[in-house]
Amino acid sequence: MKDTTIFGSLDPDLTKRVLSRRNAVAETGKMAGALAMASMPVAFGIMAKSAFAQGTALPAEILSVLNFALTLEYLEDEFYRTGIEARVIPSADLPIFESISAHETAHVGLLTGAISSGGGTPLAKPTFDFTAGGLLPDPFSSPNYPIFQALSQGFEDTGVRAYKGQAGALMSNDAILTTALQIHSVEARHASAVRRLRGQKGWITGNSSGVDVDAFQAIYNGEENTTQGGVNTAQFGTGDSASEAFDEPLLRSEVETIAGFFIVS
Amino acid sequence: MLNKSLDDEEGLSFLDKLARTTGRRTFLQWSGMTLAVAALGCSDDNDDGGTGPGTGEVNLGSGDTGILNYAYALEQLEAAFYTQVVAGAYFTGAPTAEQTILSDIKNHEVIHREFLKAALGTSAIADLTVDFTSVNFADRNSVLTTARTFEDLGVSAYNGAGKLLADANNLLAAGKIVSVEARHAAAIRDLITPGSFAANDVVDANGLDSPARTPAEVLQAADTFITTTINASGLPTA
Numbered sequence: 001m002k003d004t005t006i007f008g009s010l011d012p013d014l015t016k017r018v019l020s021r022r023n024a025v026a027e028t029g030k031m032a033g034a035l036a037m038a039s040m041p042v043a044f045g046i047m048a049k050s051a052f053a054q055g056t057a058l059p060a061e062i063l064s065v066l067n068f069a070l071t072l073e074y075l076e077d078e079f080y081r082t083g084i085e086a087r088v089i090p091s092a093d094l095p096i097f098e099s100i101s102a103h104e105t106a107h108v109g110l111l112t113g114a115i116s117s118g119g120g121t122p123l124a125k126p127t128f129d130f131t132a133g134g135l136l137p138d139p140f141s142s143p144n145y146p147i148f149q150a151l152s153q154g155f156e157d158t159g160v161r162a163y164k165g166q167a168g169a170l171m172s173n174d175a176i177l178t179t180a181l182q183i184h185s186v187e188a189r190h191a192s193a194v195r196r197l198r199g200q201k202g203w204i205t206g207n208s209s210g211v212d213v214d215a216f217q218a219i220y221n222g223e224e225n226t227t228q229g230g231v232n233t234a235q236f237g238t239g240d241s242a243s244e245a246f247d248e249p250l251l252r253s254e255v256e257t258i259a260g261f262f263i264v265s
Numbered sequence: 266m267l268n269k270s271l272d273d274e275e276g277l278s279f280l281d282k283l284a285r286t287t288g289r290r291t292f293l294q295w296s297g298m299t300l301a302v303a304a305l306g307c308s309d310d311n312d313d314g315g316t317g318p319g320t321g322e323v324n325l326g327s328g329d330t331g332i333l334n335y336a337y338a339l340e341q342l343e344a345a346f347y348t349q350v351v352a353g354a355y356f357t358g359a360p361t362a363e364q365t366i367l368s369d370i371k372n373h374e375v376i377h378r379e380f381l382k383a384a385l386g387t388s389a390i391a392d393l394t395v396d397f398t399s400v401n402f403a404d405r406n407s408v409l410t411t412a413r414t415f416e417d418l419g420v421s422a423y424n425g426a427g428k429l430l431a432d433a434n435n436l437l438a439a440g441k442i443v444s445v446e447a448r449h450a451a452a453i454r455d456l457i458t459p460g461s462f463a464a465n466d467v468v469d470a471n472g473l474d475s476p477a478r479t480p481a482e483v484l485q486a487a488d489t490f491i492t493t494t495i496n497a498s499g500l501p502t503a
Contacts, residue, residue, distance in 0.1 A: 095460050103463065106472030164440040168433035174503070181424045182473035184440065186463055188447035189474070193455060193462035201369065202452040203445060229384050229438055236379035241372040245380075246441040247448075 058118030062173055065166045067123045068252055069180070070111040072162055074125045075259060076155050077104040079139075082130070086140035088148050093197065097152070100190045107183055114176065132261040135215060149198050150211045154219050156191035157204065158250070158258055160184060161219075165249035188247070203244040218258055222248045323390040327499035329435050330388045332426050335480050335500060336439065337381040338393060339422055342490055343415050344378040345395045347371035350412070353402030363456060370412075370449050377442055384438070394492040409457050416450035417467055418486055419443070424477035429501045447474070 058066075080101035083089055089097050112122045130139050130151065139148040163184035170177040192202030200210040207224040209216040226234040226242040233242040250258075325334040350356055351371050356364060382389050401407040423443035430436045451462035458464075469475040478486075480500050 096462075099460070099463060103468060103472035106470065110471050110473075160444045164437070164444065167427065167436050167440050171428075171433060171436065174428040177428050178424065178477050179473060181427045181440070181443070182475060182477055185420050185424060185443055185447035185474040186468055186472060188444035189451040189463040189468070192448035192451035196452060196455065202366075202448045203369065203373070228380055228441065229434065231380055231383045233376050233380050236376045237372045241369065242376055244369065245373040245376040245445055247444040248441065249437065 056119075058114075058120065058176075059172065061169060062176060063115055063118055063120035065169050065252075066111055066115050066118070066176070067120065068166070068255075069163065069183075070108065070115065070123055071126065071263075072155075072159055072255070072259060073104055073107040073111055075128060075262060076159065077101070077108050078125070078128055079130060079151065079155060080104055082140055083148050086142075088140050088142050088145050090145065096193060096197065100152070100156075100194075103186055103190070110179070110183075114179075127264040128262050129264045130262055132215065135261070136213065146198075149194065150213070150216070153191065153194045153198055153200070154209075154211065154216050154258075156187055156194055158219050158255060159187035160191055160247055161250035162252075162255040163187065164247060165251055165255070201244070204247065205240050206243050215261060218254070222250070322494040322496050323393065324496040324498075325390060325500060326388060328501060329430055329432050330385065331497075331500045332429050332439075332480075333381060333385055333435065334388070334390045335426065335484075335497065336423070336442070337378065337385060337389060338491075338495060339419055339483070339487065340374060340378040340381055341393045342395060342487060343419065344371070344374040345393075346397060346400075346411065346415060346490075347374050349397060349400075349402055350408055353408070355403050355405050355408050359405070366452050366456065367408075367412075370453075373445060373449070377445075391493075393495075396490055396492045399489060406457075409453060412453045413450065413457060414486075416446055416453055418478070418483060419446040420450055420467075420474055421476055421478040422480070422483040424474055425479050425483070427477075429480075429503070431501075 080097055084094070084097060084101055115122045131137065136151070137144045137147050139151050163180055167177065167180060167184070170180050195210070196202050198210065204220060204223045207217070207220045207222065209220045224239075224243050225246070225248050226232065226239055228246055233245065236242065237245070323334075323338070325331045325338070347367065347370055351364075351368055356367055359367070397411075400411050420443060423439050423446065427436055427439060427443075430439065450467070454461040454464070467474060476482075479502075480497050484495055484497055
């Protein structure tokens with residue numbers, strides 16, 4: 001959000017392109033049901049193309065943001081798929097993580113397609129290490145299901161903050177901004193469900209991580225903010241409720257530091 | 266969608282049912298909007314803060330102010346709803362865990378409402394008059410399904426309105442609120458049906474919170490709960 005220089009580079013043809021893209025998005029919505037049964041990667045590729053491809057390259061800044069988001073989605077996608085395959089999740093909780101996993105896989109497909117059709121090159125999936133270089137026990141080993149849950153919470157809450165922080169950089173493209181917002185709120189639904197599964201509130205109180213690992217604190221620092229647009233919101237409730245009522249963004253660099261703990265190369 | 270047979274009744278979303286049962290008043294309200302548009306430029310505009318609580322019509326205004334007033338209207342609705350929830354018989358007898366969720370949400374919605382009111386200053390619309398006669402505050406299912414409607418509707422409203430904002434600071438403020446609404450929606454949904462926090466009635470095959478609704482769609486869906494006429498004719502549409 002600090003970087004709003006994109007406003008200075010608005011292209012006069014943009015409105016036209018955005019409008020034609022919007023029509024493409026409407027058509028894609030109708031197609032989605034029909035394609036739901038098709039093989040997933042193929043279906044996402046098709047939809048992403050029809051939604052985003054107009055033979056016009058996306059601005060470099062938008063492509064960069066989409067690749068940043070893609071890296072986070074790669075991380076989440078691999079995390080959940082590995083956890084499900086490793087059978088670390090008790091059967092009672094499995095449907096929750098299967099649902100989340102399916103969404104993250106879809107997000108990877110959507111972002112990959114958008115980047116490609118926007119003239120960019122999707123970053124390759126990094127090699128991940130979910131022990132953060134040995135800092136954490138193996139989250140995929142069945143006695144460590146609590147670690148798996150804690151990481152899930154951390155990834156989802158990070159995702160919410162990451163997308164929120166990039167919304168301003170996507171303002172020049174209505175279709176992509178809306179799509180990013182639609183991912184953002186799904187990440188928040190995930191975060192709420194996983195937090196509650198862990199016995200936490202679905203919302204974040206102060207800057208409490210609810211995880212007894214120091215490294216998680218970076219995910220929650222700043223969430224205690226109760227001043228919004230110059231307005232002291234604690235006056236309308238309590239400090240706790242005012243911090244819960246607003247989720248805070250993270251800078252891209254802050255998110256990259258957090259994700260970096262889990263990226264080998 | 267409205268021509269489905271009775272056999273499909275259960276397949277209709279709650280919002281669809283609302284649209285069916287509130288068709289008449291919605292028609293009148295939207296007719297009013299059309300008239301308001303037609304009268305632009307020749308009317309002696311008395312919508313700016315001139316209406317008191319419960320009277321006539323509020324005009325959301327235009328530009329970012331209009332969108333923030335639209336958000337303020339929705340937060341007024343939610344705050345009023347949860348204020349009644351926590352004073353109702355279901356809440357009084359509910360398990361502590363459910364009471365905590367509902368009282369937290371009530372506090373959040375009041376804060377959202379008061380924040381938007383403060384941010385809008387003299388541009389803020391008047392207090393809306395709400396109508397919750399369709400809700401049984403003594404009944405868990407009635408309270409929670411209405412809460413689910415409001416939370417999912419709120420998420421779809423903010424997601425649809427993001428592109429209508431011109432100022433990045435306003436977009437960020439909306440973004441800070443919408444993810445909390447999504448957290449609420451997930452919690453309420455799981456109280457009704459465990460595991461439905463992001464079910465496929467609100468998340469599509471692309472993993473997107475769907476639909477992102479236009480202000481017109483949202484106001485039509487909320488119409489049954491709001492007595493005050495909301496004039497949204499000045500809102501940006503792109």
